[in-house]
Amino acid sequence: MVKKGRKPTTGRKTTKLDIFEDPIKLKGRVLTLMRADFKKSPMYAAAKKSSFLGQAMYQCPLCMVMVYTGASDKNYEKLKLEHPKLQRGKESKMFNLDHIEPIVPYDRATKDMSLDELAPRVYCHEDNMQYICKECHKIKSAHESGLRKEERKKKKEKK
Ligand SMILES: [Zn+2]
Numbered sequence: 001m002v003k004k005g006r007k008p009t010t011g012r013k014t015t016k017l018d019i020f021e022d023p024i025k026l027k028g029r030v031l032t033l034m035r036a037d038f039k040k041s042p043m044y045a046a047a048k049k050s051s052f053l054g055q056a057m058y059q060c061p062l063c064m065v066m067v068y069t070g071a072s073d074k075n076y077e078k079l080k081l082e083h084p085k086l087q088r089g090k091e092s093k094m095f096n097l098d099h100i101e102p103i104v105p106y107d108r109a110t111k112d113m114s115l116d117e118l119a120p121r122v123y124c125h126e127d128n129m130q131y132i133c134k135e136c137h138k139i140k141s142a143h144e145s146g147l148r149k150e151e152r153k154k155k156k157e158k159k
Helices: 023-038 042-049 073-082 113-122 134-158
Strands: 051-056 056-057 065-067 096-099 128-132
Touching: 023 113, 042 096, 042 128, 065 073, 096 134, 128 134
Parallel strands: none
Antiparallel strands: 051 056, 056 065, 096 128
16 A cells, blocks of 8 residues: 655665675665764864855856845845856755765775774864855766776786
8 A cells, every 4th residue: 555645764774684784785884874863963063054155046156146035035036136147946955965085985896995994084173174166066976976987997916
């Protein structure tokens, strides 16, 4: 039976208790928790604030795109006169917080790192954080997965 009008609260529901059999799955869950908890930290807030322009506007420090995240049509129209390229959208849909130096280094894999190693990389200093637009985040992520692929290739060749 399909329940209507109710969304699951989390997409990562564990139906099987596979965390007992698979320590990598357990690590993945803890890592997800740490990432969520980091969002409540002062470091996260500070990084977000550095992209905040005031009046519900954020600017991506990489591509300089400006987004009005407020609900007021009137304010948006007014701000658009000053900033003709101003876009509009929900903050959570338009921006991502990014670890400049990624949590998992390019030449490592999550499965080969301990939680002791991962924790301080999640809870990093605000200097390592940037609040960037989704487009820039996508580009950076694609670039990073390219680097990871190269590293894996290098390792294979060494063997
Ligand atoms: Zn951007």
